[in-house]
Amino acid sequence: MNKDLHRKAVILITIDALRADHLKCYGYHRNTTPNLNKFAEEGKIFLNTITNGPETPTAFSSLFTSILPFLDGGYSPLPSQKISLVQLLRENRIFTYSIHSNPNLGRIFNYDRGFDVFLDGERYKRKSNDSIKQLLSYHVKKILDSNRLSSKLIYRLKGFNKIKLWLRKKIPFLTEILLPFTPIAYNAPYIVSKVISFLNNSKKPFFLWAHFMDVHSPYNPPAKNVINFREKDFSISEREFLTNKVYSMSLEVKTTSRMIEDLKILYDAEIHFVDEYLKKLIELIKNRFKDNCLVIITADHGESFYEHGLFGHQGSVYDEILKIPLIIVELGKKPIEKDIKDVVQIMDIAPTILDYFGIDIPENFQGSSLIPIIKGENPIRKEVIISECYQKNRLMKRNRKEGLILFAIRKHEWKYIFDEEKEAEFLFNLKSDPKEKNNLIGENPEKLEEFRIIKEYHLEKTTTTSHEQSKIIKAIGMSNLNKTK
Ligand SMILES: [Zn+2]
Secondary structure (H helix, E strand, O other): OOHHHHHHHEEEEEEEOOOOOOOOHHOOOOOOOHHHHHHHHHEEEOOOOOOOOOHHHHHHHHHHHHHOOOOOOOOOOOOOOOOOHHHHHOOOOOOEEEEEEEHHOOOOOOOOOOOOEEHHHHHHHHOOOOOOOOOOOHHHHHHHHHHHHHHHHHHHHHHHHHHHHHHHHHHHHHHHHHHHHHOOOOOHHHHHHHHHHHHHHHOOEEEEEEEEOOOOHHHOHHHHHHOOOOOOOOOHHHHHHHHHHHHOOOOOOOOHHHHHHHHHHHHHHHHHHHHHHHHHHHHHHHHHHOEEEEEEEEEEOOOEOOOOOOOEOOOOOHHHHHOOEEEEEOOOOOOOOOOOEEEHHHHHHHHHHHHOOOOOOOEEEEEEOOOHHHOOOOOOOOOOEEEEEEOOOEEEOOOOOOOEEEEEEEEEOOOEEEEOOEEEEEEEOOOOOOOOOOOOOOOOOOHHHHHHHHHHHHHHHHHOOHHHHHHHHHHHHHHHHHHOO
């Protein structure tokens, strides 16, 4: 075993649906994350980080296994042949702790694999070994979910929202009791209080993963956070209108730029709310671990605000969804250069964590460690970045049987999109057209052909496992091909 390993710790903080360009350190006009910005000054800000999947299941499958979603048996549930980073850490006797409450990341989808502690805020799915409390919670939630009763309660019962917001802030432990009444099970105050109590008693080596759901829709931030960005808070009926009618693109509503801006304020206020709690966490981490601790802060995907006629993060692979923040701070080490312009991907996180602990990176991991970049070296990066999912009618699907391919390839300043359902292809020059508005599909046949070859080559691979692939590639000495395609 690596001698250094015992002295090290890695803390991975993921914030669901946090798009990079809504953070000031990524150039946003509002200061949504004053605390995170300050912390980022001590590390590296990866300005061009791409997720390999546009929604939670594809993104987290890529993050934890460092293999593209379509390969090795798919992504939801995580197939057993896709070895998770966490399993490798545990094999090396690193204590592994996690807390999350995303329905797509529960035990039922195998995300507990390798974790010594797996605090699962998910209450939708019944399991055979559920406790009475879990059963009760499940049934109450089921009743409330029928006829959207819970959202009617949240928005229409006079004072309910205010009480909930107050409780959310003042008495975080009540979150668990209120679980059936809120779409977000574990909120930021609860997660931070749990993580702090773990960290106060933790011993190295350990790996901690904490996932925040607050920024994910429906946006329902406390008034205090809203008035940072607006003169007064939205009324309950305004909130309901924005988050139900506008967000769901109800036919009764004609979307205006004002509505989009108001929704963005609610979203930004949720980011600000999480940042407020990250402050406590960052302070503790800095006090407790002066060195030999790597903190990684990222998101699984971004969020659309009608840039391409959609809200949310399903059924789209435009950059408002694919560009995520990535901030890496190694405590006790001051970076020479803060901003990293290289294009990196969410699949690089697992090899980075293994590399930091000094554990061998499996051959079939498709991402690359970012440790050389963190050390100030200038390694050769992969040129081709793939993001993919299955979807139908703009809704997330879990496999090829249920859904159709939605697929993006990025190479230098070019981006190609293949939409099987629409039977459409798109080609964008991200340098001259970063908003992906001008489809150049008919204007650059050579570039199109280059992308089609990469697409075919990749989709063919979905029928063989990445382990077989790496064996084949090794046998024929074409390791460079794998690196770039
Ligand atoms: Zn997500």
